[in-house]
Amino acid sequence: MALTYILFQVAVALLAIVTYYLHRKLTYFKRRGIPFDTPHPIRGNLAELQISKNFHECLQDHYNKFRESKAPFVGFYLFQNPAAFVMDLELAKHILIKDFSNFSNKGMFYNEKDDPISAHLFNLDGPQWRLLRNKLSSTFTSGKMKFMFPTVVSVADEFMTVMHEKVSKNDVLNIRDLVARFTVDVIGTCAFGIKCNSLRDEKAEFLDFGKRSLVEKRHGTIILGFMRSYPKLARKLGFVRTPQHIQDFYRRIVTETVAMREKENIKRNDFMDMLIEMKNQKEVTLENGEVVKGLTIDEVLAQAFVFFIAGFETSSSTMGYALYELAKNPDIQNKVRAEVEEVLEQHDQKFTYECTKDLKYLNQVISETLRLYTIVPNLDRMAAKRYVVPGHPEFVIEAGQSVIIPASAIHRDPSIYPEPLEFRPERFTPEEIKNRPSVAWLPFGDGPRNCIGLRFGQMQARIGLALLIKNFKFSTSSKTSDPLVYDPKSFVLGLKDGIYLKLEAI
Structure with missing residues (x-):
C-alpha cells in the first residue's frame, strides 16, 4: 500500500508539473499583453489542421482575425509553441533582411x-x-542555368510530343498530373542524371514517391505537433519524421547514382556533381579554427532529396494553377500566346535561354500565380537573441522564440493587393512592383535565406508554360473544379483532385 501511495503521489506531482508548464506556455501572450486567439490545449491555433483545413487556411484565418490590429506581430500557438505571427511588413523586412543575423535559424525539426x-x-x-x-x-x-537549359528544353519537347498524343485521344486531361510528370523528368535528369520516363510511364517510381513524400508521414498530427513544438527534445528522443519506405527509395537512388558516377568518372556539371565533389573534399581547418569536412553519404542524400521534392512540386503546382487561371481567362491566355510567338519569331523559332528573359508578360503571369496560389504558406525563423521590435518597445521576441511570416496570407491582403482573389498579371509590371514594399511578395522568401533554387524553378516553369501555350488552347470543361478543393493533409498547396482542362491543339 505504501508503495502504491508513493507512486500515486509521484504521478500527481508529475501531472501538476506538466499542467503548470502547459498553462505557462498557453498563457504566454496573455501575460505579455500581446493580441492572440485562445488556443486548443494540444493543437494550439491549429485545431482544424489536416481535419477540415490545410495550413494555408489556418494561417489565413488567423491573419484575417488580426488584420485591422496595429500590432507588428500577434500571438500564434504552433501546437504548444508560442510563436510571433508577423503582421507588419516592415518587421518582416527586419527579420528577413536587415536583422537577419539574429534570425538566420528556423528552429525546425x-x-x-x-x-x-x-x-x-x-x-x-x-x-x-x-x-x-x-x-x-x-x-x-545564371551560368549553370544556361548550361542546364538545353536539357530542360529537350524534356519539354518530349512533353509536347506526349501531350499531342494524349489530346488526340481525349481533349479533357488532368493537367496537374501531366505537368508533375514533366517536372519530375526535368529534376530527375538535371539532379540525378536519370531518365525517369514519367511522361510515358503511368507508374513511374520517381513520380509516385515524389507525391507520397508530400503527404505520407510516419506519425499523426499530434506527434508531428510535438516534434514541431519541441524539436530539440524530439531529436534527443530519436524521433523520425520520414516513413522508412520513402527513406529507402531515395537512399537507393542516391547511393547507386553516386557509385556509378565515381566508378565511371562521369561528370555532368549538375547538382549531383557538386554534392559528390563536396563528399570527396578533404578535411580543411579554417583560420578561425573551424574544421570543414566533406559531406557524408547521408548528407548527400538529404540535399538530393530536398532538391528533388522542392524542384518538382513547387514548379508543377505553379504551372498547374497558372494553366487553370489561363483557361478561366482566355484574354490573358491569348496575350501570353501572342508574346510567346513574337519572342520565338525574334529568335528564329528557336527556344533559347535569352527567350525566357524576353517573356515579360508570361513572367508576370507566373508571379501572379505564385501570389494567388502560394505553394509554401509561411516562412519560419527563430530569434537567436532577445529582440525589441523597432518602434514598438512593448513588443519583444524572446531568444529562442519561433517567428512565422504568413506569406500566403500577406499575398491575399486587400490593403496590399486590391481584390486579391482576382487574377491580374498587371500587378507585376515594374511600376506596380515599385509601389509595394519589397517583402509584399514572398513565394521564394527573401534575404540570405531565400529559396536557393528559385532560378531553376522559374526557368523550368517558363519553358513548360511557354511551349504548352504555343501548342495548345486551354479552356474549362464540366470536369473543371470551381472553386478548387485543397487537400487538408498536404503541407504545400495540394489539391484533393486534379485540375481537369479541355485542350485543343494549335
Whole structure:
C-alpha cells in the first residue's frame, strides 16, 4: 500500500508539473499583453489542421482575425509553441533582411542521426546551414542555368510530343498530373542524371514517391505537433519524421547514382556533381579554427532529396494553377500566346535561354500565380537573441522564440493587393512592383535565406508554360473544379483532385 501511495503521489506531482508548464506556455501572450486567439490545449491555433483545413487556411484565418490590429506581430500557438505571427511588413523586412543575423535559424525539426533525410538545407541551422548554403549556391548561378537549359528544353519537347498524343485521344486531361510528370523528368535528369520516363510511364517510381513524400508521414498530427513544438527534445528522443519506405527509395537512388558516377568518372556539371565533389573534399581547418569536412553519404542524400521534392512540386503546382487561371481567362491566355510567338519569331523559332528573359508578360503571369496560389504558406525563423521590435518597445521576441511570416496570407491582403482573389498579371509590371514594399511578395522568401533554387524553378516553369501555350488552347470543361478543393493533409498547396482542362491543339 505504501508503495502504491508513493507512486500515486509521484504521478500527481508529475501531472501538476506538466499542467503548470502547459498553462505557462498557453498563457504566454496573455501575460505579455500581446493580441492572440485562445488556443486548443494540444493543437494550439491549429485545431482544424489536416481535419477540415490545410495550413494555408489556418494561417489565413488567423491573419484575417488580426488584420485591422496595429500590432507588428500577434500571438500564434504552433501546437504548444508560442510563436510571433508577423503582421507588419516592415518587421518582416527586419527579420528577413536587415536583422537577419539574429534570425538566420528556423528552429525546425531534423534528426541527422535517426532521420538523415530530414537534415537538409531547408531545415538545417547554424554553421551546418551556412557551410552548405555557401557551397551549393554556385550550383544555381545564371551560368549553370544556361548550361542546364538545353536539357530542360529537350524534356519539354518530349512533353509536347506526349501531350499531342494524349489530346488526340481525349481533349479533357488532368493537367496537374501531366505537368508533375514533366517536372519530375526535368529534376530527375538535371539532379540525378536519370531518365525517369514519367511522361510515358503511368507508374513511374520517381513520380509516385515524389507525391507520397508530400503527404505520407510516419506519425499523426499530434506527434508531428510535438516534434514541431519541441524539436530539440524530439531529436534527443530519436524521433523520425520520414516513413522508412520513402527513406529507402531515395537512399537507393542516391547511393547507386553516386557509385556509378565515381566508378565511371562521369561528370555532368549538375547538382549531383557538386554534392559528390563536396563528399570527396578533404578535411580543411579554417583560420578561425573551424574544421570543414566533406559531406557524408547521408548528407548527400538529404540535399538530393530536398532538391528533388522542392524542384518538382513547387514548379508543377505553379504551372498547374497558372494553366487553370489561363483557361478561366482566355484574354490573358491569348496575350501570353501572342508574346510567346513574337519572342520565338525574334529568335528564329528557336527556344533559347535569352527567350525566357524576353517573356515579360508570361513572367508576370507566373508571379501572379505564385501570389494567388502560394505553394509554401509561411516562412519560419527563430530569434537567436532577445529582440525589441523597432518602434514598438512593448513588443519583444524572446531568444529562442519561433517567428512565422504568413506569406500566403500577406499575398491575399486587400490593403496590399486590391481584390486579391482576382487574377491580374498587371500587378507585376515594374511600376506596380515599385509601389509595394519589397517583402509584399514572398513565394521564394527573401534575404540570405531565400529559396536557393528559385532560378531553376522559374526557368523550368517558363519553358513548360511557354511551349504548352504555343501548342495548345486551354479552356474549362464540366470536369473543371470551381472553386478548387485543397487537400487538408498536404503541407504545400495540394489539391484533393486534379485540375481537369479541355485542350485543343494549335
